[in-house]
Amino acid sequence: MKLLLVEDDVPYAQTLMRRLEKHGLTVQHVTTIDEMLTAVDSCSFDYFLLDMKLDKANSVNFIATIKQHHPCSKVVLLTGYASIATAVEAIKLGADDYLTKPASTSLILQTLLGEKTDNLEAEIMSPERLEWEHIQQVLKANDGNISQTARQLNMHRRTLQRKLQKKPAYK
Structure with a gap:
């Protein structure tokens, strides 16, 4: 199971990589859209975990490109700037799921692997x-x-x- 992690916060990405690798995923990490597009063209991935905001770029704009190259792969958008509008846009463009930071490793794994459990509590918005x-x-x-x-x-x-x-x- 191979994952491309697109995250410009390097310390966060390194921690997340270690945690995901403990659960059997092979993780490749990139920090820019250009690196992501190169990886998408050159390698095969089962999963993509995308940070929405990368410097001045927005990874939402590249979901369709990822899905075109890897139609069977699962694409999950991870963002600290979540909104219903961006979630709807991401899903319309082909994202399989949408998570807000901070997201636990177990929630990320459940989302990526499709192993949703009933013990996740529904959040009530303030x-x-x-x-x-x-x-x-x-x-x-x-x-x-x-x-x-x-x-x-x-x-x-x-x-x-x-x-x-x-x-x-x-x-």
């Missing part, structure tokens, strides 16, 4: 998280236009920019 999700949906509907989104949300543009710079609350 009001702050719901607000962030709503902002992301409106922003996506406005094609990333901050001013238009602020007007629709009846919010000052700078206030919206500050909210967008914060990581979402998970609980």
